[in-house]
Amino acid sequence: MNPLNRNTAQTPAYPVKILQFGEGNFLRAFADWMIDMLNEKADYQSGVAVVQPIPQGMVAKLKEQDGLFHHLLRGLSDGQIVDESRLISCIQQLINPFDDPEQYFAQALNEDLTIVISNTTEAGIKFSEGDSPEPGKLAATFPGKLTQLLKARFDHFKGAPESGLIFIPCELIDRNGDKLKEAILNYTEIWNYPEAFVNWLDRYNYFGNTLVDRIVPGFPKDDIKEIQQNLGYEDNLVVSSEAFHLWVIEGPAEIEVAFPASKVGLNVKFVDDMEPYRTRKVRILNGAHTAMVPIGLLAGIETVKEAVEDEVIGQYIREILFEEIMPNINMPESELREFAENIIERFRNPFIRHELKSISLNSISKFKVRVLPSLLDYIKREQQLPKGLTIALASLIKLYLSADFDPSDDPKNLQFFEEVKSRSASNEGLINAILGNTAFWDMDLNTVTGLNKEVLSIFNALETESTKNLLAGQKL
Known part of the structure; x- marks a missing residue:
């Protein structure tokens, strides 16, 4: 049985347009699955750079498979059993910012970057007055790290409107996009960032509030040997989910333009009130x-x-x-x-x-x-x-x-x-x-x-x- 990597599986290469904070089961079986579908069906041409949000994570394991993994769709749909597999190939870069902060900050200079997706758990979106903005060093919190990235991006592109980003958080808290923006703005205040940066952040960066719904059991350990045999690869990062999925996104029209998931039949709803x-x-x-x-x-x-x-x-x-x-x-x-x-x-x-x-x-x-x-x-x-x-x-x-x-x-x-x-x-x-x-x-x-x-x-x-x-x- 072949190991799974980009030598044994022929997969396309895409420019990195999406920065994803979180490498766990949910985002891989939800957001990455959708991005992969968009790449195939809508010529979305969007690669993902995954950022490990905490020191202990799965980036090293994902690197062993060059970011590749299979997603299993398992459940009922219209009364019929669904049991399908899909090789997910949209992840192009894997970043552990704790080991390599320079690779993380390099994304601030990425002119293709458009969207930031996150799932850092309910505790991830928080503000801490003790967080430090020292150059080249990571802030402790997720919003702190984003504030640093945005400031570096603002400086590099000189505040160009088109350099702003779209944020689609998946954390399971009410008004997650509003809370993420609020935390970032708090950092701009205590770190004394210039008013021009704050204005750029407010005018040209868009934050969606979201509701996500999909049951993701994760790694199917009970029958993984049989699954690997059927796949033909020794995939140690298989992730399974139910067939149902729903992503409700409340925010400005720019979000749907950048992430047109509903156009390929995905159950993504862009609404004025979620x-x-x-x-x-x-x-x-x-x-x-x-x-x-x-x-x-x-x-x-x-x-x-x-x-x-x-x-x-x-x-x-x-x-x-x-x-x-x-x-x-x-x-x-x-x-x-x-x-x-x-x-x-x-x-x-x-x-x-x-x-x-x-x-x-x-x-x-x-x-x-x-x-x-x-x-x-x-x-x-x-x-x-x-x-x-x-x-x-x-x-x-x-x-x-x-x-x-x-x-x-x-x-x-x-x-x-x-x-x-x-x-x-x-x-x-x-x-x-x-x-x-x-x-x-x-x-x-x-x-x-x-x-x-x-x-x-x-x-x-x-x-x-x-x-x-x-x-x-x-x-x-």
Whole structure:
């Protein structure tokens, strides 16, 4: 079997137009996959220079394969199994700025450079007053390093408008582009950079706010030998993902011109306001995950796939999605229905073992953000409680109080459950205390008309009745 490199695999060469901070599974199976598709189908002619954002990274491993790797598309699409491979060849340069800062700063002089993509984790976009702008030395933070690069670029091209860059961050924080720009501007202030540079930065550099959505299990270690045999290469950087993908980008029109991904059928949406898409994802995808966790675990189910394919629980998931969550979201019903159907199909992916126990991490805060808004909005709209989401809330409380479940959550939350169990003489006292904990819900849920009574009733029923029997007996 051949090793994978540019001698054993004939691949095209492209000028570097995209600087990518991050070499992990997600960007390689998401952004690099899209760039490779654009190169093939739209003659995009764009190479990527990957920058390792932290001292310990994968650039050395990628160099061993000359930046090449295979992407596996594995999942369901329109009810059919998809299992496809693609050799990704868009990465042209690999930079470890901690070992070779000169190679990093050389990108500031690259006249082809147009776009900066990043995924430096949620903690990556931060500002630190102690960061240093010493010439030739790297700033500690990701925005600090970008500020240095931009200043060098401004100096080299003498502030030419066309030398500005487009930033498309993928970090999972709200308004990621705005926060990245804010951090950079903070550095220009404390580093006393000239007003001309700040004006150039503000006028000719464009920052998008983004929402990304694709499940990326990563390296398929369980069947890698068979995969390598089928590929014909000893590829040690194979990355797998589901078939579904979505990239929502809010920003000026210049971003779509520079990154015309939607023109080749990729699910990239350029929008004026991304908030409806964020709400849709949080409430439908994340909300369904969070609601099914206590229901499934109490029923002895281990995975998302098992839950959605179970006759009773699968029907429950569909009913809360289409009848209790979707109607509260201000988007066209057809778009919401299509997205929800895609979610159900994604949940059934035979290539992904998505364990409910792992999703249960920090379920209290997740319920507050992902499910509670839908529950409260339903009450406002219908003037009654949503049965399915109320069952999810009661089941969550039951799960956290169960002797058979070891929750992974904030220690303060776990301590509260232990204390309330020890001091409450009745289920009524338990429910009053838990619903009344404003640190959990940002409000006293006992003030929601009828909620305490219904949660207590379901909680009591779960002591003598199985979860499936309870669901089967409820008409949502």
